Amino acid sequence: xxxxxxxxxxxxLTPREVAALVGVTVTTVSRWARAEILKASALTPGGQxxxxxxxxxxxxxxxxxxxxxHQQLERDAVRLYEQGWSIRQVATRFGYNYGSMRRLLLRxxxxxx
Numbered sequence: 001x002x003x004x005x006x007x008x009x010x011x012x013l014t015p016r017e018v019a020a021l022v023g024v025t026v027t028t029v030s031r032w033a034r035a036e037i038l039k040a041s042a043l044t045p046g047g048q049x050x051x052x053x054x055x056x057x058x059x060x061x062x063x064x065x066x067x068x069x070h071q072q073l074e075r076d077a078v079r080l081y082e083q084g085w086s087i088r089q090v091a092t093r094f095g096y097n098y099g100s101m102r103r104l105l106l107r108x109x110x111x112x113x
Contacts, residue, residue, distance in 0.1 A: 012042055012050035022060045023107050077101065078108045087111075 015029045032038040040049035080090050091101035
């Protein structure tokens, strides 16, 4: 049985763990891997991709869409949602699809029932 790495940043993550850490779907992680936006650190004998935790954290913290403009968009979307706009209305206002806006809001605020 493989031993756990002594440094948590050396841990290898599955695509599902990467998706949860970055706040996207597993499909998005797979798309990034195919486009070589996010590089896998290792392949299992069965061909499954694994990602080094430190690389994923660096990627997450330096994503191009997390610049000041995107951060302002997130703040504005949350503000409108908290003022009573529906997720669909906020998504339409910013040109997002419903699912993407819902995930953005989930990362930044509590959703209404």
